Amino acid sequence: MPTSTPTQATDFSRRDVLRAGAGAALGAAALGSGVRPALAASDPDEFEAWLADVDNYDGIADERGAAEVTVAVGAPGNDGDFAFEPAAVRVDPGTTVVWEWTGKGGVHNVLDADDAYESEMLTDAGATFERAFESEGVSLYSCLPHQSMGMKGAVLVGGVAAGDAPPEVDYGDWFDGVENFAGTVDRTGRKLVRVAVGAAGNGGHFAFEPAAVRVDPGATVVWEWTSDGDAHSIAAADGSYDADLVDSEGATYALQFDGVGVSKYTCPSHAAQAMRGAVVVGDPMESVVDVPLSVTIVGGGLLAAALSPLGLAALLKLRETEN
Structure with missing residues (x-):
């Protein structure tokens, strides 16, 4: 240069x-x-x-x-x-x-x-x-x-293709009715990514923001409560992880994602308001593939101390599907 x-x-x-x-x-x-x-x-x-x-x-x-x-x-x-x-x-x-x-x-x-x-x-x-x-x-x-x-x-x-940016994920009907969903927000290149819980959307404060986010394998996603829209919780669509029902502003729940795949989740208390989200890890290459998930809870530790007034921290390992 x-x-x-x-x-x-x-x-x-x-x-x-x-x-x-x-x-x-x-x-x-x-x-x-x-x-x-x-x-x-x-x-x-x-x-x-x-x-x-x-x-x-x-x-x-x-x-x-x-x-x-x-x-x-x-x-x-x-x-x-x-x-x-x-x-x-x-x-x-x-x-x-x-x-x-x-x-x-x-x-x-x-x-x-x-x-x-x-x-x-x-x-x-x-x-x-x-x-x-x-x-x-x-x-x-x-x-x-x-x-x-x-x-x-x-x-x-807009959504024009450029460089080596991965294609938009096909979520099927997962985001039907989710009014704040406008595509997958690219947060690759970051070790820590935040998602607001109780953001404005879906007729009140019933949204995750961003609704869909792409991260690198190994990145940590931190959901942070706004305290708006009543108490909210987080539950994976396949039951592999969940966070307690909480209404405290600043409370957090943290997961580290590894492997490649798509993890969909919702707030069960506000399912009727279409309070749904997704984490895309890497580039799944094709349409949505729900990756088998196993959750390892890491008791205490630096991640919990550094991130969470709520005291919740976990490691979520997304393992590639074995044929």
């Missing part, structure tokens, strides 16, 4: 300076929020090639469900503060992406690979540039002065 100091990195041609300066006002004003972007073709190979030299790219951050998403400009990465963070983000159609400058790494801008939008060259911490993405597709962009260093990013709108 090429290395450069901020001073060297800003040594671009006068034509590019004029293009960035003269066109920036139009980019920031006319294209900043309401105009539909021209999205690059949804080509997984093109997507991977675009991000191949971006050292802070570690997967697509799934921010579907959010009306506005912030991307840091000048985040740590690429041998300095020459990164967008997250480098790749997936949003719903209609979402506004706000790029916010950190003030680090010198002068940066946001430039669409197809010239559909362009910000000014900015350096001040807290400066912003925003764009509303209306149509499904993929938008590739970079920081013009630091593109050669790997300061590039991508916005994926």
Whole structure:
């Protein structure tokens, strides 16, 4: 990967300076929020090639469900503060992406690979540039002065395929009537993932949020009670694990998932309100496969002490099906 100091990195041609300066006002004003972007073709190979030299790219951050998403400009990465963070983000159609400058790494801008939008060259911490993405597709962009260093990013709108992202899981009718379900939220790359219990949804506070989450094998999922919507509990669809009925705000229940598969669960007390969820571990590759589950309770221990006012902790091992 090429290395450069901020001073060297800003040594671009006068034509590019004029293009960035003269066109920036139009980019920031006319294209900043309401105009539909021209999205690059949804080509997984093109997507991977675009991000191949971006050292802070570690997967697509799934921010579907959010009306506005912030991307840091000048985040740590690429041998300095020459990164967008997250480098790749997936949003719903209609979402506004706000790029916010950190003030680090010198002068940066946001430039669409197809010239559909362009910000000014900015350096001040807290400066912003925003764009509303209306149509499904993929938008590739970079920081013009630091593109050669790997300061590039991508916005994926809707469920378009890109890179090596696994396909959406077919849950059958499990999420029928679950109004807060909007697809599987990608939380891969994290060792600990939180799910709210008693989030807004299904006619009250009768939802798990996110309703469906994808994690890496070995990740720990922590369900945390909001105390809204009466007392809630958690029960696996196949009976392999369950948490007590609780109404205390901040109470938690933790499970560590291993192997590959899909675990569906519900709040039995609010089955009529469609309070259901699922944890996808890795990429099951095909339609939903209910993996045989065995539960090992780990008494006390660091996990229980660190995570749980409720005092509940367990290890859930998802074993691959043996033919």
